[in-house]
Amino acid sequence: MMDHTHVEAQEVVDRYVMGKLSAEEAERFEEHYLSCPECLDRLELAESMQRGFKRAAGQDVARLAAARQLALVAWLSRLGRSRQMAVLAMAVLVIAILPAGLALREIGERDRELARERERSAAGSQSAAEAGKLRAELQTSRRDLAREREARASAAEQLAQARQPQANVPILFLDAERGAGEPSVRLRLPSKPGWIVLALTIDPPYQPSYRVILRDAKGREVWRGGDLRLDERDSLSLSLPSTLLAPGDYTLAVEGLAPGRQPAAAGRFAFRVLPAA
Amino acid sequence: MSVDAVYQPDEAGIATDLVRRIAAGDAAAEVSLVERYSRGLLYLLRRLGAPPELAEDLHQETFRIVLERLRRRELDEPAGLAGFLRGTARNLMTAERRKTARRRTDADSEGLESAVHPAPGQLSAVLLEEEAAIVRRLIGEMPTERDRQLLLRYYVAEEEKESICTALGLDSLHFNRVLFRARHRFKELLVRFQERQGPAAHIG
Numbered sequence: 298m299m300d301h302t303h304v305e306a307q308e309v310v311d312r313y314v315m316g317k318l319s320a321e322e323a324e325r326f327e328e329h330y331l332s333c334p335e336c337l338d339r340l341e342l343a344e345s346m347q348r349g350f351k352r353a354a355g356q357d358v359a360r361l362a363a364a365r366q367l368a369l370v371a372w373l374s375r376l377g378r379s380r381q382m383a384v385l386a387m388a389v390l391v392i393a394i395l396p397a398g399l400a401l402r403e404i405g406e407r408d409r410e411l412a413r414e415r416e417r418s419a420a421g422s423q424s425a426a427e428a429g430k431l432r433a434e435l436q437t438s439r440r441d442l443a444r445e446r447e448a449r450a451s452a453a454e455q456l457a458q459a460r461q462p463q464a465n466v467p468i469l470f471l472d473a474e475r476g477a478g479e480p481s482v483r484l485r486l487p488s489k490p491g492w493i494v495l496a497l498t499i500d501p502p503y504q505p506s507y508r509v510i511l512r513d514a515k516g517r518e519v520w521r522g523g524d525l526r527l528d529e530r531d532s533l534s535l536s537l538p539s540t541l542l543a544p545g546d547y548t549l550a551v552e553g554l555a556p557g558r559q560p561a562a563a564g565r566f567a568f569r570v571l572p573a574a
Numbered sequence: 575m576s577v578d579a580v581y582q583p584d585e586a587g588i589a590t591d592l593v594r595r596i597a598a599g600d601a602a603a604e605v606s607l608v609e610r611y612s613r614g615l616l617y618l619l620r621r622l623g624a625p626p627e628l629a630e631d632l633h634q635e636t637f638r639i640v641l642e643r644l645r646r647r648e649l650d651e652p653a654g655l656a657g658f659l660r661g662t663a664r665n666l667m668t669a670e671r672r673k674t675a676r677r678r679t680d681a682d683s684e685g686l687e688s689a690v691h692p693a694p695g696q697l698s699a700v701l702l703e704e705e706a707a708i709v710r711r712l713i714g715e716m717p718t719e720r721d722r723q724l725l726l727r728y729y730v731a732e733e734e735k736e737s738i739c740t741a742l743g744l745d746s747l748h749f750n751r752v753l754f755r756a757r758h759r760f761k762e763l764l765v766r767f768q769e770r771q772g773p774a775a776h777i778g
Contacts, residue, residue: 311728315732317732324657324660327660329585329656330617331611331614331615331656331659332585332588332610332611332614332656333614334613337613337614337617342757342760342764345705345760346709346756346757346760347729348702348705349705349706349709350725350726350729350730351729351730352702352703352706353709353713354726354730470675472672472675496675498668498671498675529622529623530622530671531668
């Protein structure tokens, strides 16, 4: 039973627009509003109002970010040249030198330890073999430091790229596979690293939440996501960084999760990733 | 499904009457059915994600299927006509999505172009801006900072009513009052804007 008293008291219209109604409640409300001009008016108003709030909030965030950047530039421009250089030097120190300095400190510790060992060795307390071992450890530490610096630079580059808006994001619409065989859906990797969207159509019976496990052709787990909920189109959408996928075949196993029950298979989706053109 | 008798006549009774008359070959009943459910069905299809043109097509297709079925045979539960219409529309939309998915078997540039959501038209863009402007005015008219926070937390952060009331130390009655006034004022300002713009000023 759904009447306007219930719609009003339970804020059904707002909750429907925000996608917060249960599937059952949404179904009842949809059957009701199909022939109810008053609820349709309320729905259109609620949508319009929510759109307005979100847009205004988005504009505020953009304005705030721009104002902060301008304030920083203005503050820098007011400083004298020597102070500007000092700020720059501090920024470089914080961004680049400080982490490297910490690693160098560790190397210094190892150097000192090695020197101590050498002294002890000269005094006949340590064998030459142990000193050699320490030298090897020192070399390993230096290699680790170099690798860490490379990884840091690469991560910073990826982060900068991920923060950029991306056009033409590849979107893969996947239906559950009914049998074995080669995947019919193919995805060509983009020439530059970016995001890939997988849209999975889930068949009923629907579960409160789902988990997804992505495996490569050898069955190795590549990625796993949990506590995923269907959108209003009964689909699950996943955004994955393209760097996660190498050319080859992949399967996505989707399992439905219901409280107090074992995870139940809700579909298997397959696709083939082709190398960038 | 029964609805409040003050606002709307008995849906079950009307649906049963329409189903029986259509099965008996009454063409006027077919017109009444389309008039009664047309707007709601179109809204539902848009809500399910159909772009305007597709929504129009599926809207017509839903009525075609339902009317052909009703002409052949009555429904087992004539009162469930709305459910039958809703189910048919949803199935058509699902089939359409599957069809689109099959067409896009490779992430080629042509497929991607068609997957990109079209930018809003000029009029829609103006309306979207106006909605944001009305919201700013609305927030500015709120008598207290607490009421402003209430609206922002409800509409932007989509927090639950209970958690907002707890956080702001409000009772449910005050919450409802603020929301009611805000909705009323938003509608007032929106209608005023739409009147200035003419009949086309609606975002579909």
